[in-house]
Structures are given as C-alpha cells and as structure tokens.
Amino acid sequence: MIGVWPESKSFSDEGLGPIPKKWRGICQTEKENQDNFHCNRKLIGARYFYKGNEAGNERKLNASSRTARDSDGHGTHTLSTAAGNFVPGVSVFGHGNGTASGGSPKARVAVYKVCWPQLNIFDLGCYDADILAAFEAAISDGVDVLSVSLGSSKPSEYNDSSISIGSFHAVANGISVVVSSGNSGPLPKSITSSDPWTLAVAASTIDRDFASYVTLGDKKIFKGISLSGSSLPSKKLYPLITAARARVHNASVNYALYCGYRNLDPVKVKGKIVVCLYGDDNDRLEMGVEAARAGAVGMIIANDKDSGNELFSDLHILPATQVNFEDGTHIFNYANHTKSPMAYISKVKTELGIKPAPLVASFSSRGPNSVAPAILKPDVTAPGVDIIAAYSEDAPPTYILNDKRRFPYLSLSGTSMSCPHVAGIVGLLKAVHPDWSPAAIKSAIMTTATTRDHVGRHSIMDSSLEKATPLDYGSGHVRANHAVNPGLVYDLHVTDYLNFLCDHGYNSSQLKLFYHKRYTCPKSFSVANFNYPTISIPHFDHAHPQTVTRVLTNVGPPSTYEVHIRAPPQFLVSVEPRKLSFKKRGEKKKFKVTVTVKPKSKHETDYEYGFLEWTSGKHQVRSPIVVRFPH
Numbered sequence: 001m002i003g004v005w006p007e008s009k010s011f012s013d014e015g016l017g018p019i020p021k022k023w024r025g026i027c028q029t030e031k032e033n034q035d036n037f038h039c040n041r042k043l044i045g046a047r048y049f050y051k052g053n054e055a056g057n058e059r060k061l062n063a064s065s066r067t068a069r070d071s072d073g074h075g076t077h078t079l080s081t082a083a084g085n086f087v088p089g090v091s092v093f094g095h096g097n098g099t100a101s102g103g104s105p106k107a108r109v110a111v112y113k114v115c116w117p118q119l120n121i122f123d124l125g126c127y128d129a130d131i132l133a134a135f136e137a138a139i140s141d142g143v144d145v146l147s148v149s150l151g152s153s154k155p156s157e158y159n160d161s162s163i164s165i166g167s168f169h170a171v172a173n174g175i176s177v178v179v180s181s182g183n184s185g186p187l188p189k190s191i192t193s194s195d196p197w198t199l200a201v202a203a204s205t206i207d208r209d210f211a212s213y214v215t216l217g218d219k220k221i222f223k224g225i226s227l228s229g230s231s232l233p234s235k236k237l238y239p240l241i242t243a244a245r246a247r248v249h250n251a252s253v254n255y256a257l258y259c260g261y262r263n264l265d266p267v268k269v270k271g272k273i274v275v276c277l278y279g280d281d282n283d284r285l286e287m288g289v290e291a292a293r294a295g296a297v298g299m300i301i302a303n304d305k306d307s308g309n310e311l312f313s314d315l316h317i318l319p320a321t322q323v324n325f326e327d328g329t330h331i332f333n334y335a336n337h338t339k340s341p342m343a344y345i346s347k348v349k350t351e352l353g354i355k356p357a358p359l360v361a362s363f364s365s366r367g368p369n370s371v372a373p374a375i376l377k378p379d380v381t382a383p384g385v386d387i388i389a390a391y392s393e394d395a396p397p398t399y400i401l402n403d404k405r406r407f408p409y410l411s412l413s414g415t416s417m418s419c420p421h422v423a424g425i426v427g428l429l430k431a432v433h434p435d436w437s438p439a440a441i442k443s444a445i446m447t448t449a450t451t452r453d454h455v456g457r458h459s460i461m462d463s464s465l466e467k468a469t470p471l472d473y474g475s476g477h478v479r480a481n482h483a484v485n486p487g488l489v490y491d492l493h494v495t496d497y498l499n500f501l502c503d504h505g506y507n508s509s510q511l512k513l514f515y516h517k518r519y520t521c522p523k524s525f526s527v528a529n530f531n532y533p534t535i536s537i538p539h540f541d542h543a544h545p546q547t548v549t550r551v552l553t554n555v556g557p558p559s560t561y562e563v564h565i566r567a568p569p570q571f572l573v574s575v576e577p578r579k580l581s582f583k584k585r586g587e588k589k590k591f592k593v594t595v596t597v598k599p600k601s602k603h604e605t606d607y608e609y610g611f612l613e614w615t616s617g618k619h620q621v622r623s624p625i626v627v628r629f630p631h
Helices: 030-034 051-055 074-083 128-141 161-170 253-256 284-291 326-337 415-432 437-448 494-503
Strands: 001-007 042-047 089-092 094-099 108-113 115-117 122-127 143-147 176-180 197-204 207-215 221-225 238-240 273-278 299-304 318-325 340-344 349-352 382-383 388-392 410-411 534-539 546-554 559-566 571-576 581-582 588-597 606-615 620-628
Touching: 001 074, 001 388, 001 415, 030 388, 042 128, 051 115, 051 122, 051 128, 074 108, 074 143, 074 388, 074 410, 074 415, 089 388, 089 410, 094 207, 094 349, 094 388, 128 161, 143 415, 161 176, 161 494, 176 415, 176 437, 197 415, 207 318, 207 326, 221 326, 238 326, 273 284, 284 299, 284 318, 299 326, 299 340, 318 326, 318 437, 382 415, 388 415, 437 620, 494 581, 534 546, 559 571, 571 606, 581 588, 588 620
Parallel strands: 042 108, 143 176, 176 197, 197 382, 238 273, 273 299, 299 318, 534 620
Antiparallel strands: 001 108, 001 143, 089 094, 115 122, 207 221, 207 340, 207 349, 221 318, 238 340, 388 410, 546 588, 559 581, 559 606, 571 588, 606 620
C-alpha cells in the first residue's frame, strides 16, 4: 500500500522548524515503527505491519524478516509507477530503453507493508488486521492519496472487506483511494472492487511490444512476445518438436503437451526448439525451466483457445516467445505434419506505435458489479500491460525458486500496475486542486476519460479485437491533461456514502465499522439518485420509464453547458433541463435523466450502452449509460 503527498507539500530540515509528524520518515527499528513515525527526518517513509499475520499463522516471523524491505518486488514496482522520479536509460535487457518516471514525480511517498511470505517468498499472505492497521497509520500520517494494489479473488460485502472499511475511513478523512479492479477477467462479474468511494482501475495495453518472431521452415512468420535474456546464435533454422512428441515414455500426452515438470525426454529434445501449449493452469516460466533442463535451444509457447490473444513478455531463461491461439495452431499443424520441421526464434525487438492501442487486457476483471449493480465498475482503465518500473534487487524477477538474477527495473502486467498510474494522476490533481474532495477528483478523471483508441478513430477493443464496453473499461481510458480542468464534477460526501450503505441494508451497528460517529439512516433514499459520475440501471422495468437525478458542481469559469445524448440502442433517453448555466465556481445544478424502452423493442440483448455528455465548447463532461433488460 502506497501513500503519496504532492510535491507542493514540502518541508526541509533547514529554517522551517520541526517537520510535522505526518512528514517524518523511515523508522529504523521495530520500536520506532511502533512509536508512530517518531524517527528520522526523511521525506520517504516505510512502515510494516505483521501482527495479524503472526496471529493468523500462530507463529512468529523471523526477527530478521520483520522489516519494510521489499523481498517480493511488487511494492517497489507499484511505488515507482505512482511517484518515481525521472530516470534516464531505463530498460530490461536493453529493451524499452528510455526515460522513466512515475505519475507524480518528486512526490513524497510512504510505503505500508502488509503482505508477508507464507510457505515461500512467492506465497504472500495479507491479513485484514495488518491492512486495517496500515490504513489507520496512513490516515494518521496525513497522506493525500493511497494506491492499493491488492485485493481479494472474489467480490465481498463491504463489512467483510478490510479494504472497503479502511478506504472508507481514508476517504472520510479526505484521502483519495485508488484500487486494482482485479485480474480475474475476462469472466463477467469478476470485478472485486465494488466500493463507490474508491476508484477502481482496469488494465489496458500500451502501444509498445517486445516482439520475438517465429520463422518456420515453410517460410511462414508469426509474431510472438517475449523478454528473454538470451537469443539463438544465428538465423539458421533449428529442428522443431512438439512437447507431446518429446515426452518421456511414461508421461501422459496432455501433461507433457504443457511442458510439465520432468515430462520432456532430453534425448528427443536436445538441440531443438520445443513447442508447448499454454493454459490457465500452467506457469510459462516453469515451462521454460523444463525445456532448458531437457536441452532445448528454444521454446515456443502457443496459447490454447481460452488464452486467445493474450501474450506476456516474460523473462525466460532460454530463447523463447509466446504466440496467440491462431498462430499457435498453425505452428502445431506444421510441426505435426511435416517430415522434418524446422524453425527459428528471432531476437527480442522493441516495437513502438502498435495499433490498435489501448486494448483492454484479457486478465482485467469485468463488470457488472455483483455487490452493487447500480454502481458501474470498473471506473476507468489505465496502462497495465508490460509496464517497466523499478524492482527490488532483493527479489528474483520470476517465481522460479533458484532464479539468481536481479534487476533494478522490470516489466510487469496486471491491474496492480494500472492502479498506481491513476494514483499518480490523483497526486497531480491534488497538487493543483488541494481543496477538491476525493469524489471530485474521481469525477474529473472519469468524466474526461476517452473510449477511443490512441489515434481517436476507433472505439477501445478487448484483446480479442472485439469492441469493449463500459463493463470492461468503465468510463474509459484515463487522460491526465484533461482531468486537471474538467469543467464540472459530480461531488459526493461521507453522508452520501453512509446513505448508500443504508440503502444496502446496513444498520447502525454495522455503520460503526465505517464511521466513528453515530449515524441514523434516512427514511427514504434511492441508490438510483446516488450522485455517481456514471448511470447504471441494472433492473430496467420495460413497462415503466425510469428517472434518475444527478447534481453537477462547477469547478471552471462561468459557462453554459448543453447536453448531447447517445441513447442505448433499444431505449429513448431524455434529459431535463437540456441546458445548465453556471455563473460562478462552486455553483450546483440538478438535472434528471429519464429512460424509456423503444416501442417494439425485441429485448434480445442483456446490456445496452450509451452516454450523455455536457458540453460548453471548451469542456466535455461525459458519463456512460448502462441499462440491463430484466430476465
């Protein structure tokens, strides 16, 4: 978990008196850590929380391991993505070379370590007690933004989630909380971050590939993806064999096909390129370990049907590349039906200007929101595939236990990587607009996001090159330069979130988990009128029109806005009033949106998508509309 203070909030030891408690830095001992930051005067802090882990496992952590040191690499990577300074000459094996920086360079940061190794260094456990303790510390330390790249594997009720409870307290104290949406896509309802008070981020690609091409003996060429640290010595062709044909005599075909441990026969594999099948249950890097053990000179990983087009730039220990399902099918057919199949794997090459981009990553969790269907999730999407950032040199770059390699920078993929991108943007907005609430900042990012690709001609697609929807990317792909001046925002306050929980059925005793003061639920409240920057109608009654209200707050100059509507295909959408005139900053205006079904609608689809946009000529304030027919 990462806390960020914008650069404008800076103190030094010279001439400004005592640094406030919330700006104190790294605790050198466990006692200092427990003494709530009464330690060195540095502007980068690192704290650790482990008592929940010890209680849950009924064992004490080794005294030498009770430290904020990053032995996994994940925290270092997300931290530098959120707030790393400008560093020239960053690359991985010389690939992707350039100047790297975080979203809020020069920001002051604090790290809160809550996850600890269980059975081995790659098996991390994050206990609720430690997560809540970290939230409490971050609130006490006075951070402005929290980047939380951790979560559960399945949706849960708010009072069952330490992240939901902790983030509510943070937002109630004016701290923006950005979270990962989850890596369980593309299954629907896989989104794990349903809180309306947090900003949930999906993952999308960037316009850069680390390409490694496969050339077959029939001269067909297929593009693969890799970050192998080694390459084949020349452009000559090498014998090609499928893993199934290379299996040891007592191995099953299916298990050997996935290059399972000790399933390849060195006599059959040595000096050849082996083709392995990839699916959800096997590890791509371990496949390379097995291929190398058997003496392969290279490896081609071919996706199975379910894995489709999703490719990963892995740091393989031998020359290797991963190809999509269609290309892999051709390679398997060639290898299985050619008398003497041959192939070559090219050296990795950085390719820029990849089109189309961005694509929503296949692994990125999808909506709809199963806990609160009226709240569209994810909120936005941001870069989360093949992201190069700093990495702990105390951690191996792979999950291979005997991997002795160490790197200062690494390429990783996941919504853990997209989350700090947005946290960095939030840090910049907080520096420019320190008086904005977390909801106002969130609205600015959401309503200025784009649903077009990077050249602005086509809608964002998913990894299968099908048109993506708001259930995939939320309001769209973030645009930091637009978010700083959104014109209008949909604002919310702590009482709005409490009313939301009331509507969700929470009673006074349950609300105490979220709010330190006693709160009485209102007699009437409709979640349809919850002032969220999106409009989601999860149970549309085709016999009756449905009306929702929203309130916009002017954060720009005096302006008049007109509404533009693209209704979901089988619906009619009207907005009243159609013009909003703001005479001063801070002025609020209410409008109503009425949705009716078109006559003779066939109800053949589940979800329908549209949007409404308030336009002043200078500003465009866009909100997706998602409507679901009842079944």
